[in-house]
Amino acid sequence: MKKDELTLVRQIRDRFSFSEGVGIGDDAAVLNFKQPVLLTTDLMIEDVHFDLSYTSFYHLGFKIVSVNVSDIYAMGGDFKAFLFSAGIPETVSEEDFKELFDGIENALKHYRGFLIGGDLSKSEKVVLSGFAVGEASEPVLRKGAEPGDLILITSFLGLSSAGLNLLKSLPDDKRKVIKSIKDFKKYPPIIEIDGINELLQRHLMPVARNPERFKHIAKAMMDISDGLLIDLHRLCEENNVGAEIYLEDIPKHPAVIEVAEYLNIDAMKFILSGGEDYELLVISERNAQEFGLTAVGRIVEEKGIYLVHPDKGKIPVKPEGWQHF
Amino acid sequence: MKKDELTLVRQIRDRFSFSEGVGIGDDAAVLNFKQPVLLTTDLMIEDVHFDLSYTSFYHLGFKIVSVNVSDIYAMGGDFKAFLFSAGIPETVSEEDFKELFDGIENALKHYRGFLIGGDLSKSEKVVLSGFAVGEASEPVLRKGAEPGDLILITSFLGLSSAGLNLLKSLPDDKRKVIKSIKDFKKYPPIIEIDGINELLQRHLMPVARNPERFKHIAKAMMDISDGLLIDLHRLCEENNVGAEIYLEDIPKHPAVIEVAEYLNIDAMKFILSGGEDYELLVISERNAQEFGLTAVGRIVEEKGIYLVHPDKGKIPVKPEGWQHF
Numbered sequence: 001m002k003k004d005e006l007t008l009v010r011q012i013r014d015r016f017s018f019s020e021g022v023g024i025g026d027d028a029a030v031l032n033f034k035q036p037v038l039l040t041t042d043l044m045i046e047d048v049h050f051d052l053s054y055t056s057f058y059h060l061g062f063k064i065v066s067v068n069v070s071d072i073y074a075m076g077g078d079f080k081a082f083l084f085s086a087g088i089p090e091t092v093s094e095e096d097f098k099e100l101f102d103g104i105e106n107a108l109k110h111y112r113g114f115l116i117g118g119d120l121s122k123s124e125k126v127v128l129s130g131f132a133v134g135e136a137s138e139p140v141l142r143k144g145a146e147p148g149d150l151i152l153i154t155s156f157l158g159l160s161s162a163g164l165n166l167l168k169s170l171p172d173d174k175r176k177v178i179k180s181i182k183d184f185k186k187y188p189p190i191i192e193i194d195g196i197n198e199l200l201q202r203h204l205m206p207v208a209r210n211p212e213r214f215k216h217i218a219k220a221m222m223d224i225s226d227g228l229l230i231d232l233h234r235l236c237e238e239n240n241v242g243a244e245i246y247l248e249d250i251p252k253h254p255a256v257i258e259v260a261e262y263l264n265i266d267a268m269k270f271i272l273s274g275g276e277d278y279e280l281l282v283i284s285e286r287n288a289q290e291f292g293l294t295a296v297g298r299i300v301e302e303k304g305i306y307l308v309h310p311d312k313g314k315i316p317v318k319p320e321g322w323q324h325f
Numbered sequence: 326m327k328k329d330e331l332t333l334v335r336q337i338r339d340r341f342s343f344s345e346g347v348g349i350g351d352d353a354a355v356l357n358f359k360q361p362v363l364l365t366t367d368l369m370i371e372d373v374h375f376d377l378s379y380t381s382f383y384h385l386g387f388k389i390v391s392v393n394v395s396d397i398y399a400m401g402g403d404f405k406a407f408l409f410s411a412g413i414p415e416t417v418s419e420e421d422f423k424e425l426f427d428g429i430e431n432a433l434k435h436y437r438g439f440l441i442g443g444d445l446s447k448s449e450k451v452v453l454s455g456f457a458v459g460e461a462s463e464p465v466l467r468k469g470a471e472p473g474d475l476i477l478i479t480s481f482l483g484l485s486s487a488g489l490n491l492l493k494s495l496p497d498d499k500r501k502v503i504k505s506i507k508d509f510k511k512y513p514p515i516i517e518i519d520g521i522n523e524l525l526q527r528h529l530m531p532v533a534r535n536p537e538r539f540k541h542i543a544k545a546m547m548d549i550s551d552g553l554l555i556d557l558h559r560l561c562e563e564n565n566v567g568a569e570i571y572l573e574d575i576p577k578h579p580a581v582i583e584v585a586e587y588l589n590i591d592a593m594k595f596i597l598s599g600g601e602d603y604e605l606l607v608i609s610e611r612n613a614q615e616f617g618l619t620a621v622g623r624i625v626e627e628k629g630i631y632l633v634h635p636d637k638g639k640i641p642v643k644p645e646g647w648q649h650f
């Protein structure tokens with residue numbers, strides 16, 4: 001990139017206006033809140049969280065917003081504003097830089113929030129750091145689950161990790177095509193599996209699940225970012241309880257099953273331990289099918305996570321999922 | 326590091342308790358505010374912002390807090406809470422990881438704020454991303470300066486960049502010693518220049534300047550993070566005005582002069598264009614010596630930044646300072 005930092009910041013600022021307070025361009029942003037404020041941050045680093053051979057800067061911009069908004073939604077909150085810092089290698093083109101902010105802008109339009117600040121730096125690898133701000137009159141915490149409560153999920157799991165594994169298996173020419181896609185729904189299937197683009201989109205440009213309609217029935221809630229088992233384990237630890245998962249009740253997305261067969265990987269690995277779906281894990285006293293939620297297990301007194309097989313019975317499992325260290 | 330992420334997060338959480346809301350361990354932190362909320366973020370990346378041959382993880386922890394708090398103070402705000410994300414290479418030891426959080430903890434004690442959230446990731450280079458949250462009943466913006474106003478600074482400038490240039494010139498054995506220093510004030514001078522440790526500390530572990538006592542006289546304010554000229558240029562652009570700097574009135578720290586001679590660099594380059602001092606630039610109708618502020622110039626109608634030499638008169642200058650692109 002040839003543009004200097006002052007010019008870049010001015011362009012970004014002109015693009016993202018914010019009329020309800022002080023936005024980009026001062027030492028700090030200024031916002032007014034009437035309810036408790038929610039604050040969260042998530043980091044995405046090249047070659048750790050994403051691979052630029054099949055991920056476009058547009059995807060990255062959209063995703064860094066989604067993963068942060070997901071944490072606000074997981075608290076039952078309303079998303080308000082976003083701060084965004086980036087480390088950008090000198091080799092990144094002005095076009096890619098623009099696409100990054102196109103992705104951010106479209107995600108912010110979708111979630112109805114504002115970009116209000118950030119920081120730009122040089123870097124060897126692409127580094128994206130997002131910071132989401134929201135509010136909630138009554139935040140829903142991870143704490144609150146009790147034995148007997150149902151474990152609900154908002155939709156199919158494993159799509160993102162099935163998508164990721166498929167992406168890794170693709171040759172260069174297909175990767176290039178995927179980088180060019182902005183709307184996966186409108187694009188013909190990239191390989192001959194029904195619903196395959198949904199999996200790719202879920203990995204590259206996930207959309208956070210808004211619990212607005214059902215948060216009132218949630219005693220505890222969190223987003224499933226590192227995989228069902230590990231995230232459920234975290235929630236259980238927080239509440240000094242355990243959990244049973246009924247394998248028969250877990251919804252299985254046909255494309256996840258097909259990709260698993262295609263790659264010769266156990267589909268349940270994607271579903272139980274695959275990260276980055278950004279569905280919600282909802283703990284409730286009652287079922288909530290009317291809101292599209294699916295009950296897949298129950299909170300129990302005995303600590304630990306247990307898988308209940310239809311024939312083999314109850315088996316304790318180690319929580320597995322995405323861990324960095 | 327051998328510890329897994331769950332263990333690391335648990336240890337950090339046990340260490341940083343937060344009783345006024347929800348802190349580390351949920352999807353998002355929850356805080357209550359009665360005044361307008363200030364939000365800011367700053368990024369520090371290995372080999373761009375710091376060099377691990379003379380910078381310890383303790384210094385980094387302290388500095389990532391200070392540079393973010395500085396932005397809250399620059400708005401005339403009270404600092405409340407901090408979120409911290411890090412990308413950590415696998416080669417970083419558990420001891421260094423602990424030192425990083427020692428630095429954060431000590432800085433937070435100094436500024437009386439709480440660590441309330443963050444994100445940890447693997448990374449090739451060390452990446453530190455801080456988010457500071459504060460509040461202010463009446464934030465002081467960059468906007469507000471008018472022709473005739475005085476330009477005040479809170480103390481000597483150029484210490485950090487003189488310190489940085491000196492650090493870069495040092496041999497390996499001296500760099501190692503510097504890495505081990507936690508309190509530069511108590512340490513004998515690392516080279517034979519009076520006040521040299523103050524310069525090193527200013528670069529490695531800067532302390533943000535709290536404007537509590539004088540913010541009521543500020544019409545506009547910002548922190549000097551990228552150098553006096555470039556930051557003043559930014560403030561002037563914001564107000565559609567220009568500025569004159571009276572070179573005679575600028576305080577010159579003796580150690581900055583000595584280091585400049587030692588390195589054969591023009592001391593005024595450090596003072597006018599050196600970044601990272603984290604002093605404040607205060608625009609006021611009146612002088613404020615009683616608060617330790619020094620008037621170094623005046624806002625003028627004519628756009629541009631002008632240096633006023635005692636003999637050569639008024640000369641326009643290009644804003645120079647730390648720019649990333």
